[in-house]
Amino acid sequence: xxxxxxxxxxxxxxxxxxxxxxxxxxxxxxxxxxxxxxxxxxxxxxxxxxxxxxxxxxxxxxxxxxxxxxxxxxxxxxxxxxxxxxxxxxxxxxxxxxxxxxxxxxxxxxxxxxxxxxxxxxxxxxxxxxxxxxxxxxxxxxxxxxxxxxxxxxxxxxxxxxxxxxxxxxxxxxxxxxxxxxxxxxxxxxxxxxxxxxxxxxxxxxxxxxxxxxxxxxxxxxxxxxxxxxxxxxxxxxxxxxxxxxxxxxxxxxxxxxxxxxxxxxxxxxxxxxxxxxxxxxxxxx
Amino acid sequence: xxxxxxxxxxxxxxxxxxxxxxxxxxxxxxxxxxxxxxxxxxxxxxxxxxxxxxxxxxxxxxxxxxxxxxxxxxxxxxxxxxxxxxxxxxxxxxxxxxxxxxxxxxxxxxxxxxxxxxxxxxxxxxxxxxxxxxxxxxxxxxxxxxxxxxxxxxxxxxxxxxxxxxxxxxxxxxxxxxxxxxxxxxxxxxxxxxxxxxxxxxxxxxxxxxxxxxxxxxxxxxxxxxxxxxxxxxxxxxxxxxxxxxxxxxxxxxxxxxxxxxxxxxxxxxxxxxxxxxxxx
Amino acid sequence: xxxxxxxxxxxxxxxxxxxxxxxxxxxxxxxxxxxxxxxxxxxxxxxxxxxxxxxxxxxxxxxxxxxxxxxxxxxxxxxxxxxxxxxxxxxxxxxxxxxxxxxxxxxxxxxxxxxxxxxxxxxxxxxxxxxxxxxxxxxxxxxxxxxxxxxxxxxxxxxxxxxxxxxxxxxxxxxxxxxxxxxxxxxxxxxxxxxxxxxxxxxxxxxxxxxxxxxxxxxxxxxxxxxxxxxxxxxxxxxxxxxxxxxxxxxxxxxxxxxxxxxxxxxxxxxxxxxxxxxxxxxxxxxxxxxxxxxxxxxxxxxxxxxxxxxxxxxxxxxxxxxxxxxxxxxxxxxxxxxxxxxxxxxxxxxxxxxxxxxxxxx
Numbered sequence: 008x009x010x011x012x013x014x015x016x017x018x019x020x021x022x023x024x025x026x027x028x029x030x031x032x033x034x035x036x037x038x039x040x041x042x043x044x045x046x047x048x049x050x051x052x053x054x055x056x057x058x059x060x061x062x063x064x065x066x067x068x069x070x071x072x073x074x075x076x077x078x079x080x081x082x083x084x085x086x087x088x089x090x091x092x093x094x095x096x097x098x099x100x101x102x103x104x105x106x107x108x109x110x111x112x113x114x115x116x117x118x119x120x121x122x123x124x125x126x127x128x129x130x131x132x133x134x135x136x137x138x139x140x141x142x143x144x145x146x147x148x149x150x151x152x153x154x155x156x157x158x159x160x161x162x163x164x165x166x167x168x169x170x171x172x173x174x175x176x177x178x179x180x181x182x183x184x185x186x187x188x189x190x191x192x193x194x195x196x197x198x199x200x201x202x203x204x205x206x207x208x209x210x211x212x213x214x215x216x217x218x219x220x221x222x223x224x225x226x227x228x229x230x231x232x233x234x235x236x237x238x239x240x241x242x243x244x245x246x247x248x249x250x251x252x253x254x255x256x257x258x259x260x261x262x263x264x265x266x267x268x269x270x271x272x273x274x275x276x277x278x279x280x281x282x283x284x285x286x287x288x289x290x291x292x293x
Numbered sequence: 294x295x296x297x298x299x300x301x302x303x304x305x306x307x308x309x310x311x312x313x314x315x316x317x318x319x320x321x322x323x324x325x326x327x328x329x330x331x332x333x334x335x336x337x338x339x340x341x342x343x344x345x346x347x348x349x350x351x352x353x354x355x356x357x358x359x360x361x362x363x364x365x366x367x368x369x370x371x372x373x374x375x376x377x378x379x380x381x382x383x384x385x386x387x388x389x390x391x392x393x394x395x396x397x398x399x400x401x402x403x404x405x406x407x408x409x410x411x412x413x414x415x416x417x418x419x420x421x422x423x424x425x426x427x428x429x430x431x432x433x434x435x436x437x438x439x440x441x442x443x444x445x446x447x448x449x450x451x452x453x454x455x456x457x458x459x460x461x462x463x464x465x466x467x468x469x470x471x472x473x474x475x476x477x478x479x480x481x482x483x484x485x486x487x488x489x490x491x492x493x494x495x496x497x498x499x500x501x502x503x504x505x506x507x508x509x510x511x512x513x514x515x516x517x518x519x520x521x522x523x524x525x526x527x528x529x530x531x532x533x534x535x536x537x538x539x540x541x542x543x544x545x546x547x548x549x550x551x552x553x554x555x556x557x558x559x560x561x562x563x564x565x566x567x568x569x570x571x572x573x574x
Numbered sequence: 575x576x577x578x579x580x581x582x583x584x585x586x587x588x589x590x591x592x593x594x595x596x597x598x599x600x601x602x603x604x605x606x607x608x609x610x611x612x613x614x615x616x617x618x619x620x621x622x623x624x625x626x627x628x629x630x631x632x633x634x635x636x637x638x639x640x641x642x643x644x645x646x647x648x649x650x651x652x653x654x655x656x657x658x659x660x661x662x663x664x665x666x667x668x669x670x671x672x673x674x675x676x677x678x679x680x681x682x683x684x685x686x687x688x689x690x691x692x693x694x695x696x697x698x699x700x701x702x703x704x705x706x707x708x709x710x711x712x713x714x715x716x717x718x719x720x721x722x723x724x725x726x727x728x729x730x731x732x733x734x735x736x737x738x739x740x741x742x743x744x745x746x747x748x749x750x751x752x753x754x755x756x757x758x759x760x761x762x763x764x765x766x767x768x769x770x771x772x773x774x775x776x777x778x779x780x781x782x783x784x785x786x787x788x789x790x791x792x793x794x795x796x797x798x799x800x801x802x803x804x805x806x807x808x809x810x811x812x813x814x815x816x817x818x819x820x821x822x823x824x825x826x827x828x829x830x831x832x833x834x835x836x837x838x839x840x841x842x843x844x845x846x847x848x849x850x851x852x853x854x855x856x857x858x859x860x861x862x863x864x865x866x867x868x869x870x871x872x873x874x875x876x877x878x879x880x881x882x883x884x885x886x887x888x889x890x891x892x893x894x895x896x897x898x899x900x901x902x903x904x905x906x907x908x909x910x911x912x913x914x915x916x917x918x919x920x921x922x923x924x925x926x927x928x929x930x931x932x933x934x935x936x937x
Contacts, residue, residue: 120507223404
């Protein structure tokens with residue numbers, strides 16, 4: 008068997024032109040679509056020197072965008088964690104009619120365009136939306152303000168946490184929880200001391216992906232935010248604003264921050280996948 | 294629990310059914326279901342003549358053709374290269390393989406606006422690649438080709454990530470058996486390997502396709518958004534909204550959702566058929 | 575401080591599938607009872623119902639005189655050992671064992687040193703001192719089993735329930751643990767119930783064996799009782815009685831092809847029936863005049879014992895004869911068979927249609 012495998016490999020030796028072509032195509036494609044965009048981002052960001060780069064990031068609008076982005080993620084991610092854990096507990100620990108439908112509905116936001124995710128909140132809370140006049144009369148701002156941005160972010164990140172937890176909790180089964188209850192533990196104690204520690208790495212994995220999307224979301228947020236400089240512009244929107252003003256270096260400086268966030272996410276994600284492969288049920292990207 | 298009657302579970306001693314159901318349904322309804330219902334309601338309450346006019350207008354049809362056509366072609370290219378790269382990652386050893394494997398998810402992790410400006414900078418007439426081909430009279434950015442490239446970027450990881458585990462699981466025995474029977478390498482690829490990964494390949498294709506249809510951020514910068522030429526459907530929604538034409542935006546959004554769901558359902562049916570024919574691979 | 579567990583006419587179904595169809599059983603303090611049956615017979619369901627992990631549909635479970643439904647899981651004080659142990663993966667052995675004590679309400683909770691002392695004592699009891707800081711993934715199957723038991727014992731249970739306690743272990747470990755568990759049980763004096771599908775394990779270990787089939791208890795008795803006096807055709811088959819002979823019962827005798835093969839003390843039986851005979855209860859005799867006769871079709875060695883397969887005329891299959899205490903016949907020799915003991919059960923009504931097969935075989 009081993010010999011045969013070797014011979015198969017040998018038959019496609021290093022000098023084999025078909026093999027070389029295969030490698031060239033694969034690496035060419037990867038370089039074109041992975042390496043080049045990343046490279047361009049950083050080269051353009053520093054194209055006018057480190058000074059301009061740092062100035063661009065120190066700009067009040069840029070700092071306001073950083074603050075807003077962090078704030079939105081700080082609200083949306085914890086909410087998603089609570090909902091995601093509840094949904095996973097529900098789906099993975101109980102059998103009830105409508106369970107499969109519920110899983111499909113939780114996944115639904117993945118198949119909806121981000122622009123539509125923003126649009127739906129305009130239709131509800133915009134000036135001419137269903138609740139628009141009432142909100143205006145009570146002086147409540149949702150659209151073109153923080154609540155709208157948070158809602159749109161929640162929509163696009165809705166499935167992330169539940170999606171990682173459900174398969175993992177299903178694979179674990181409920182016998183450890185049953186054992187805890189038999190030993191006299193309360194429901195909360197069982198959940199906090201047994202269920203949650205068991206899924207902590209897949210929870211972290213879900214949070215990581217959820218956070219990356221929350222901080223980087225563009226389409227949905229762009230629709231609901233109104234893109235008011237220094238007020239409702241998140242980092243991705245700030246990139247657009249600067250780019251459209253032909254302030255390319257500043258645009259790419261802000262973009263490089265987001266690119267670093269993406270790289271950090273990939274590094275942490277890979278560490279989780281390598282170190283805790285068996286405790287992450289769905290070690291696949293989204 | 295009184296609210297839970299349609300969801301009445303099988304009796305279980307595990308606690309928290311009512312609480313977790315309450316949180317999940319509240320979150321799902323407030324964030325996803327009610328807003329989407331509002332979209333459908335708004336689209337349904339629009340004047341039928343206006344709907345017809347809007348849906349059949351040349352500009353909408355051009356955007357529809359571009360969005361779905363470019364997404365389809367991008368998913369197709371991703372299927373071909375995705376299969377090859379999955380093969381590379383599963384069956385070959387090379388230095389830096391782990392790094393490459395980890396980097397595959399970059400399009401998922403990189404915010405779309407960043408991808409958008411980066412791609413625009415690469416393919417613009419004065420950009421790194423755009424500048425190379427411009428003297429030949431080839432324009433990529435601000436044309437449908439630019440839209441296609443952005444869609445390839447955002448859809449890239451799907452096929453690789455769905456095919457990779459299937460290839461890794463697949464026994465090499467079958468391939469070896471085929472080789473022993475004297476099959477050529479190409480023959481093995483097309484008659485032994487490809488049928489085995491077909492369902493996963495189709496799944497990846499559908500995911501990449503669906504993602505590309507809805508994509509906005511990475512497309513609009515490189516697209517140039519020339520009406521009738523390089524305008525995608527999501528952009529038409531944004532334009533309608535900027536004109537405060539909520540009904541028009543809702544109609545286009547609904548059209549997009551419906552066409553996308555029909556296409557995805559059709560491909561899923563095809564996938565089911567493939568799986569069935571292969572005796573559930 | 576053990577209690578008597580009484581199960582009264584308990585039924586349970588999962589959807590349309592009836593898992594238990596009216597089961598009654600009592601387990602006394604100090605008694606070790608095996609629930610024996612094939613998979614799907616309802617034995618695990620019964621154990622889980624007693625534990626309170628499943629809800630009872632009809633009937634009741636009593637702990638002494640208290641209806642189980644009036645007790646919370648904590649109040650039941652049941653030590654439950656799960657089939658795959660369900661150890662808390664992220665906790666050390668000591669933390670696992672201490673879990674039940676730490677989970678008590680503050681007023682009843684022992685102090686930290688008390689808990690530590692109790693854990694050490696329990697680990698001593700299950701012969702695992704020195705493993706307190708290991709994690710479950712660092713233990714062998716047998717060690718995990720003992721930790722699971724120590725954890726269950728920590729809450730000073732009044733009843734001990736074990737679901738397939740030896741199911742996941744290799745043969746040698748399994749044998750050792752069996753003896754150890756029996757000794758532990760004798761020392762602690764709980765009412766103990768364990769589930770198994772291994773008849774040898776049940777007969778060797780238990781004071782009494784309850785044999786379940788298709789949601790019903792077929793027989794409860796001491797190992798000797800169920801082995802020597804099986805109460806039903808199913809029990810015969812499940813306890814490995816390999817020879818089944820279709821017979822006609824008349825006038826206190828079982829007739830095969832019109833010839834009496836075994837006299838029956840019970841004269842109330844008549845009509846078509848099945849006669850079950852253990853291999854060691856078939857004796858080889860001269861062919862003439864014997865009720866059963868046939869040809870030696872095969873001779874084989876089964877561990878220490880020699881067996882012969884006799885192709886009986888008029889029967890579509892061979893009968894298995896244990897030759898431990900008798901002379902070896904020759905291959906192809908014509909021999910007669912004498913039935914020393916056997917159990918007769920009426921054939922089901924549709925026996926004519928399914929001659930030669932027995933519905934219980936689906937188990």
